[in-house]
Amino acid sequence: MKHTISAIVENKPGVLHRVVGLFSRRGYNIDSLAVGTTEKTEVSRITIVVTGDDLVLEQIIKQLYKQIDVLEVFDLPQNESIERELALIKVKANEKTRNEIAQLAETFNARIVDVAEETVIIEVSLEKEKVENLQKLLEKFGIQELVRTGKIAIQKGGKNNG
Amino acid sequence: MKISGAQALIESLKKEGVEIVFGYPGGTVLPIYDVLYGEKAIKHILPRHEQGSTHAADGYARVTGKVGVCIATSGPGATNTITGIATAFMDSIPMVIITGQVATPLIGRDSFQEADITGITQPITKHNYLVKTAEEIPRVIKEAFYIASTGRPGPVVVDIAKDAQVNKFDFKYPDKVNLPGYKPTLKGDPEQVKAAAKLIAESKKPLIYAGGGVIASGAAAELTEFARKLNTPVTTTLMGLGAFPETDKLALQMLGMHGTAFANYAVQECDLLIAVGARFDDRVTGHLPSFAPKAKHIQIDIDPAEIGKNVRIDVPIVGDVKQTLKELNALIPVKAGRHLAWLKQIEEWKNKFPLSYKKNNFIKPQYVIEMIDEVTKGEAIICTEVGQHQMWAAQFFKFTKPRTWVSSGGLGTMGYGFPASIGAQFGRPDSTVFNIAGDGSIQMNIQELATAVIHKLPIKIVVLNNSFLGMVRQWQELIYEKRYSSTNLCNNPDLVKIAEAYGAKAMRITDQTKVKAALEEAMKITDGPVLLDFSVDKEENVLPFVPPGQALNEMIID
Numbered sequence: 156m157k158h159t160i161s162a163i164v165e166n167k168p169g170v171l172h173r174v175v176g177l178f179s180r181r182g183y184n185i186d187s188l189a190v191g192t193t194e195k196t197e198v199s200r201i202t203i204v205v206t207g208d209d210l211v212l213e214q215i216i217k218q219l220y221k222q223i224d225v226l227e228v229f230d231l232p233q234n235e236s237i238e239r240e241l242a243l244i245k246v247k248a249n250e251k252t253r254n255e256i257a258q259l260a261e262t263f264n265a266r267i268v269d270v271a272e273e274t275v276i277i278e279v280s281l282e283k284e285k286v287e288n289l290q291k292l293l294e295k296f297g298i299q300e301l302v303r304t305g306k307i308a309i310q311k312g313g314k315n316n317g
Numbered sequence: 318m319k320i321s322g323a324q325a326l327i328e329s330l331k332k333e334g335v336e337i338v339f340g341y342p343g344g345t346v347l348p349i350y351d352v353l354y355g356e357k358a359i360k361h362i363l364p365r366h367e368q369g370s371t372h373a374a375d376g377y378a379r380v381t382g383k384v385g386v387c388i389a390t391s392g393p394g395a396t397n398t399i400t401g402i403a404t405a406f407m408d409s410i411p412m413v414i415i416t417g418q419v420a421t422p423l424i425g426r427d428s429f430q431e432a433d434i435t436g437i438t439q440p441i442t443k444h445n446y447l448v449k450t451a452e453e454i455p456r457v458i459k460e461a462f463y464i465a466s467t468g469r470p471g472p473v474v475v476d477i478a479k480d481a482q483v484n485k486f487d488f489k490y491p492d493k494v495n496l497p498g499y500k501p502t503l504k505g506d507p508e509q510v511k512a513a514a515k516l517i518a519e520s521k522k523p524l525i526y527a528g529g530g531v532i533a534s535g536a537a538a539e540l541t542e543f544a545r546k547l548n549t550p551v552t553t554t555l556m557g558l559g560a561f562p563e564t565d566k567l568a569l570q571m572l573g574m575h576g577t578a579f580a581n582y583a584v585q586e587c588d589l590l591i592a593v594g595a596r597f598d599d600r601v602t603g604h605l606p607s608f609a610p611k612a613k614h615i616q617i618d619i620d621p622a623e624i625g626k627n628v629r630i631d632v633p634i635v636g637d638v639k640q641t642l643k644e645l646n647a648l649i650p651v652k653a654g655r656h657l658a659w660l661k662q663i664e665e666w667k668n669k670f671p672l673s674y675k676k677n678n679f680i681k682p683q684y685v686i687e688m689i690d691e692v693t694k695g696e697a698i699i700c701t702e703v704g705q706h707q708m709w710a711a712q713f714f715k716f717t718k719p720r721t722w723v724s725s726g727g728l729g730t731m732g733y734g735f736p737a738s739i740g741a742q743f744g745r746p747d748s749t750v751f752n753i754a755g756d757g758s759i760q761m762n763i764q765e766l767a768t769a770v771i772h773k774l775p776i777k778i779v780v781l782n783n784s785f786l787g788m789v790r791q792w793q794e795l796i797y798e799k800r801y802s803s804t805n806l807c808n809n810p811d812l813v814k815i816a817e818a819y820g821a822k823a824m825r826i827t828d829q830t831k832v833k834a835a836l837e838e839a840m841k842i843t844d845g846p847v848l849l850d851f852s853v854d855k856e857e858n859v860l861p862f863v864p865p866g867q868a869l870n871e872m873i874i875d
């Protein structure tokens with residue numbers, strides 16, 4: 156089972172090292188990781204996607220809480236959260252394929268942000284699975300380079316705990 | 318008034334009530350050592366290796382319950398503390414390790430004696446700090462002591478850049494810590510405590526399984542009351558030795574790989590296992606799915622992450638062991654004649670499978686431990702290394718009081734016991750302190766003989782000399798067809814001469830009839846350490862032995 160864990164941490168040196176170290180040391184697999192600032196300057200949010208059963212998840216959350224600089228940890232419920240991943244995809248393109256690529260991008264609400272003689276760059280921000288679908292469909296044109304941010308997520312509605 | 322960072326550090330240590338530090342100087346801690354020069358309130362001890370300093374601080378912490386403090390210089394000084402830090406971390410021992418760091422402009426440039434000690438110690442500390450300005454020192458020291466000594470205790474590293482030690486600022490010691498991410502739960506959920514009391518009332522064969530958490534929280538008295546009220550047996554882990562008097566008829570002594578047969582059978586038979594400050598370590602459980610197969614589980618622990626980590630728990634209680642036991646004791650009605658059938662069964666196992674060994678013409682290592690118990694009347698602090706001698710000490714000395722057993726349980730660090738005994742003797746100057754060692758382990762920190770001699774510490778160093786790395790040899794005998802690969806130490810140096818070269822007294826004992834007299838003579842030496850080199854039966858094994866991966870009831874008994 157994949158889980159999206161959101162950890163609110165103090166902006167102090169070494170926090171990310173401690174969190175990432177914890178995962179590798181205890182043998183938890185990180186599928187993706189995204190770190191960034193929040194509405195409060197003194198804290199950051201680390202969003203981690205992990206695979207594991209309920210027992211593993213419980214341990215991860217408890218172990219995260221044990222870190223002094225970790226303030227709060229949430230397991231984000233998938234159906235109650237907005238999840239996004241940003242990808243920039245550089246695809247081979249020529250006169251003939253450019254239109255087809257543009258149409259494909261449009262159906263995914265993606266944008267072409269750069270056009271060069273032999274490539275285009277597509278920017279897409281969607282749920283992880285949809286990003287992967289688009290990526291698959293673009294493969295036949297030839298993907299030259301791809302960069303993804305890792306998932307970030309936020310809980311819907313009034314709750315501000317993720 | 319403005320003072321330097323180094324002065325601020327020493328002032329902060331005084332505010333924390335520190336009386337003794339174990340340290341080794343070097344370039345990046347020169348400002349600290351300059352302040353220590355002539356310092357009266359804090360005693361500084363110079364062991365002969367930074368590993369010795371950390372283990373000494375750890376031993377001091379284990380016998381006193383206070384935070385052990387040590388100092389090391391940057392680079393090699395700091396890296397020499399790693400084994401000591403990891404040892405303390407695995408056994409949840411409160412320590413503050415202060416290391417010097419190169420000056421801030423030099424950090425990150427592979428400068429002379431630079432090592433990223435906060436990076437290196439990240440997985441083996443409860444927390445750590447890199448201090449780059451003098452102003453941070455009071456707050457960081459306050460936090461470090463608070464974190465090290467509260468909740469589940471552990472080591473905290475404070476790495477201080479040299480320029481932060483030199484710069485001056487207005488010193489003020491904070492009276493509070495502000496750590497929003499650190500709030501240990503002390504009080505167990507009352508509903509859970511009630512649920513536990515209910516399970517206990519329903520149980521016919523309850524067993525208390527007590528660990529180091531009982532010692533850490535100072536709950537030995539509460540545990541004893543709990544066991545006596547319930548009239549049910551107690552088994553302790555290696556870390557829990559001393560939590561319950563082994564002279565009590567309810568005592569089952571140690572469980573696990575080298576536990577007593579009756580403790581292990583009791584685990585496999587009980588219908589309720591009450592884990593108190595214990596963490597279901599693999600050396601305790603053996604084959605995990607077969608551990609305590611008939612039992613429901615209650616677990617009391619201050620660390621939520623320990624609950625359910627290895628074993629499914631029916632009633633978890635997150636809280637301080639002492640406080641929780643008090644609350645639980647209040648819920649247990651006084652009732653005579655509890656669990657008599659269960660205790661009878663246990664008595665039968667005790668009679669049928671006592672801890673024992675076969676005598677012959679050689680000195681039996683177990684006999685030496687029995688004699689130590691006898692000549693000290695059980696009143697001693699026992700510090701050990703790691704190996705067979707450690708297990709024999711755990712099995713054959715009858716522990717009756719908390720903080721009298723000093724041994725590396727979690728990490729299993731050879732070379733721990735002797736420097737730890739130095740810290741223990743400083744912490745408890747009036748107690749008799751023994752270091753029980755193997756001939757392999759004693760050579761790992763033998764340089765600390767200098768420290769013990771200089772400070773006239775009357776430590777009794779007992780070497781159970783079998784000319785082998787005995788514990789490894791035992792595994793090779795039982796599991797690797799006696800292929801004694803690299804475990805023969807027949808070329809050992811003369812330990813008596815080594816001790817004498819350091820200025821210590823020493824004796825060699827080769828005759829079993831002289832064991833007791835030698836120990837009695839050692840007890841009379843009060844002005845310095847004495848090393849007793851006992852030539853013991855070389856291929857004696859530690860039994861019972863639960864082979865790795867087996868269930869506890871599948872132990873080899875003789």
Ligand SMILES: Cc1ncc(C[n+]2csc(CCOP(=O)(O)OP(=O)(O)O)c2C)c(N)n1
Binds near residue numbers: 702759
């Ligand atoms: C630092 C360290 N290195 C290696 C080991 C592995 N080890 C465990 S017990 C043991 C043998 C200990 O020999 P000795 O000190 O002579 O004690 P004995 O078992 O003979 O009583 C070894 C090598 C260890 N525990 N610690």
